[in-house]
Amino acid sequence: MTNEWLNSALIIDDDPIACELARFYFHQRGTPRISVAYNGKQALEIVEQSDNPIDFILLDLKMPEMDGIQFLRRMHLRSFSGTIGILSGESAGVISLAMDLARKHGLNVIGPLAKPMKAGVLDALFTAPQKVIHTTANSKSFKPTASDLDAALAQHRIIAYYQPIIRADTDELAGVEALARWDHPFQGVIAPYLFIPLAERSGQMRELTLQMISTVLHDIDLLNTLHPELAVSINLGAAVLEDTCFPDIIAKLVAEAGQTNDRFILEITESKLIDDAIAPMEVMARLNLMGFNLSLDDFGTQYSNFEQLTRFPFKELKIDKRFVQSSNTDVRSKATFETCAQLGKRLGMRIVAEGIETDQDWQFAKDLGVDKLQGYRFARPMPVSELTSWAATRNLDPVRIEVQELVAANHFANQHQGS
Ligand SMILES: [Mg+2]
16 A cells, blocks of 8 residues: 655654654655654654655654654644654553643644554544645745634634534444535635634634534535434533523524424534533523534543433533544543543443544444544545535445435436436
8 A cells, every 4th residue: 555645754763773664655655755863863854854745744752852742843833734743662651631622722633652663553544534634734934814704704714614524333424424524715625623723712612512503504415415314413502501592593594494403413512511501501401402412522521520421411422532533542532532431331322433533433333332433544524515425425335325316316306306
């Protein structure tokens, strides 16, 4: 196999044998430019002197002069836009801490990679569809202000990308999650981490959430070509939970679009619920009465509170990707994932595992009896226009053919209606 996008790789490790193994790996996969550094300082010089951007850095943690953790900070300061894989002989806990740190620095990171390096593991990480590389490559240094976002909202530039969610038992498409993107005229499509925190700080989350709901309803006919009752998940910002009129507003929008409430899954992040405020309780109770499905998102992170699970009428629990992804290598993540899944199931909730990236993640989640799966292993978030071709090009097993036939039938019907 080849990693076509990989034009240059930098290997950083004080162990010459580890370097040679890695060099052999990239050489075999046809990477044209491979450099090696024996510590962070040498690596920095290579990064600084390189005429072309480095696509991938394989980084050891424990090294003399400048260790991997210090090197990550330097890459953050340089706004390094390539991808970093952390390969270490340290414990899984240390590697996952380093990965968290890299993400906090805004770096693209894949892993975990335990020493000795296994070619198959690295291959799987690279082939996870469209891994980090094609998202918002040009927007890293973009720092929008509240008034930029106001203008974007006024021009309806907040759009929805959809990530497929797969049924674990049949591999059928179970639904899609709508994820906010900013379609910027100069910067391209901007990732949510660059503007959602801003919207939260500046009081624009209500407007943004309402615009996302309208966008999804606008796209609903295209979504229906995948399946007429496809479940659609929408993330609710904290601001709408504070607004006791919100249930009536969303119900009106859904009715105007000729849809029923019960096909929508409203995702709420647990951190939004820590306040014992009355308004969110009222809003959630009414949304539930109206037939919307409530889902507790990113479970296990932020301020985990088991009371929320029993106090609010959640039908679905989404286990955060950090536990899913590291469950193969980190016994503590594995235990957390297992316990969250079991708890949710005992409370009668559907369990969704987020961040499925490899076959190993997939198998582990299936073994745990998780109901639905989401992650790059199946598909990245994509514009609505790409969803049908994605569904059509999935492997042709029986359940997938059903979806294909539906798409084809609809396409046929549309063609004849249109002419
Ligand atoms: Mg979500």
